[in-house]
Amino acid sequence: MTFEELRKANAERHVEWARGNVLPLSFRGLELAGEAGEACNELKKLERARLGMAGGKEDISNLREELADILICVDLIAMDLDIDLAEVLRHKFNKTSEKYGLSTRL
Numbered sequence: 048m049t050f051e052e053l054r055k056a057n058a059e060r061h062v063e064w065a066r067g068n069v070l071p072l073s074f075r076g077l078e079l080a081g082e083a084g085e086a087c088n089e090l091k092k093l094e095r096a097r098l099g100m101a102g103g104k105e106d107i108s109n110l111r112e113e114l115a116d117i118l119i120c121v122d123l124i125a126m127d128l129d130i131d132l133a134e135v136l137r138h139k140f141n142k143t144s145e146k147y148g149l150s151t152r153l
């Protein structure tokens with residue numbers, strides 16, 4: 048799957064899901080924060096399991112899905128602002144490598 052495929056599917060599903068509403072960036076931010084919170088909750092449960100605490104679990108299937116939700120939400124924000132996610136990801140990855148003197152580049 049490519050970023051372009053995700054963007055196309057997000058654009059199509061947005062029309063279906065929003066039902067004509069114009070969603071503000073604040074809504075997109077809440078979506079992203081919600082999904083990040085869900086991912087963190089799954090991380091908490093993994094840590095509980097690692098520490099032998101009650102309420103822990105070692106199954107990462109929910110975490111996998113929450114990470115996917117985060118990427119979907121990030122793309123929705125980028126879609127609304129007409130940001131080329133692949134281009135900016137490459138730029139920022141390389142900028143960080145340069146900043147810290149690391150050789151890995153995208």
Ligand SMILES: [Mg+2]
Nearest residue numbers: 082085113116
């Ligand atoms: Mg979720």
